[in-house]
Amino acid sequence: MHYFYHPDLTQDFIELNTEESEHCIRVLRHRNGDSVRLTNGKGTACLANIINDNPKRCSLQISEFIIDELPNHNGLHLAIAPTKNINRMEWLLEKAIEIGIYKLTFLNCEHSERTHINLDRLQRLSIAALKQSQTKWLPDIAISNFSQFIDVNHDTNADKFIAWCDDKNNVQLTDFNRNNQEMILLIGPEGDFSGNEIEMARRENYKEVKLGYRRLRTETAGLYGCFIANILNFQHT
């Protein structure tokens, strides 16, 4: 059954925005009376019937909420320096949503090769990924400077990790039990974090970890983090 996004499912009657209406009515050719699924991207999903198949302002009546026991997300807040090739980040975003990421922040680091991110485009892509993978969680996507990110998360209860290529460190992310619902994982640019950045993270008690025994590309490392968060989340709760 086709799946559409609407941020607010608290009313009985809802109207899709232009983009979703077009997808539903023009592309997928749904008509009055058809039943589809909706999600608000915040853990709620429901069944709804189309009552006005207007291709610009499709409206629906909610018939039933869908209850399942799957967690909405894996609790991972991934903060990652974007790669020069933005396709690799878009790919990561799509996969991360499929796997169930909680939040995604693009970090502007000292060694970053890319500083510009088109947030609008990524948010549109994330709605497409949400619908395609039929999940119920649309992660917040943000952009932040490294130091600003560290400051903002000063008081968090999350488990905090920083992954970097330290030849002397053999502590793996998988060595940790999961203590909290949320974990933050910092992943640096191809040229890695600067010494200054690593020092800032240390002062804020980020645990230094490795992601396996190979040197992974940035986006592969991000994906590794997503999978590990799922495993730790489900195995330790």
Place this chain on the structure above:
Amino acid sequence: MHYFYHPDLTQDFIELNTEESEHCIRVLRHRNGDSVRLTNGKGTACLANIINDNPKRCSLQISEFIIDELPNHNGLHLAIAPTKNINRMEWLLEKAIEIGIYKLTFLNCEHSERTHINLDRLQRLSIAALKQSQTKWLPDIAISNFSQFIDVNHDTNADKFIAWCDDKNNVQLTDFNRNNQEMILLIGPEGDFSGNEIEMARRENYKEVKLGYRRLRTETAGLYGCFIANILNFQHT
């Protein structure tokens, strides 16, 4: 330092094939006396100096073998039904080589949406991925019918798993300790394995497992298997 592929590093002097010669001399503009790295894709890597910068038949002298303690591969023999969209398989192949897969077989299943695979193209892509990720293991890539695959691996010592969407089964691949150096993981097409195929696997003692708690796309499931093989491999030896 640039990395090139040559299947045989047992001689002091080696000559790259046309494709590798062109990449080395024409694309990357190496000249006589330059030092590069070579791998045979079977775990051996070395340094070598260019002694003839012919763009069709570049020859080199091996100067030194590179010794490290990283395992060559993660022991995973992934047998997966190819997706209709071959890009998703090419992407999986690239990532699987980066992560360190041992072998990859494309399975022709009852519900397969794609039966044709261009093996030559995938082998060329895998050499490119090997060089790009600077790993030392070029996995064997094969195509097989499901039943033929099961028969051929009848006498293997590998741990054998089949992942399929059984709502009644909650056994996770991550629940197992790794007993052997090699593990086989079967992943089916979008429409899943047929009842007949699952029965065949059961008779050959494949353990039925899940890959996390979400329904993943075929290529994401394959990648999950690659990461888990790394984790089990390193944590239990």
